Amino acid sequence: MRDSRKNGTTAGAQRDGTAPPQHYWLPSSDQIRHAFRGRRWRNQDTDTSICGENVSMRLPTEAEWFTAPTCPECNRSLKAEVAP
Numbered sequence: 001m002r003d004s005r006k007n008g009t010t011a012g013a014q015r016d017g018t019a020p021p022q023h024y025w026l027p028s029s030d031q032i033r034h035a036f037r038g039r040r041w042r043n044q045d046t047d048t049s050i051c052g053e054n055v056s057m058r059l060p061t062e063a064e065w066f067t068a069p070t071c072p073e074c075n076r077s078l079k080a081e082v083a084p
Helices: 062-067 072-082
Strands: 023-027 033-037 046-048 054-056
Touching: 033 072
Parallel strands: none
Antiparallel strands: 023 033, 046 054
């Protein structure tokens, strides 16, 4: 987490001082970059994303990191976890 220079708070921390659950992003079989719970991908074949999609997983190419759009539902869910 990084410090906010404007108000001295820590980015990502909730008001009660606890950090939101860890997550990582990964382009998956549906050509969308989804968020998943945990610190990083552990080479599992499938997983359920934060938005509830069960997707096949593999090591993405560099091009997939640039071309796969971010899942808007995963993004909304994660933002809601840290919203006041």
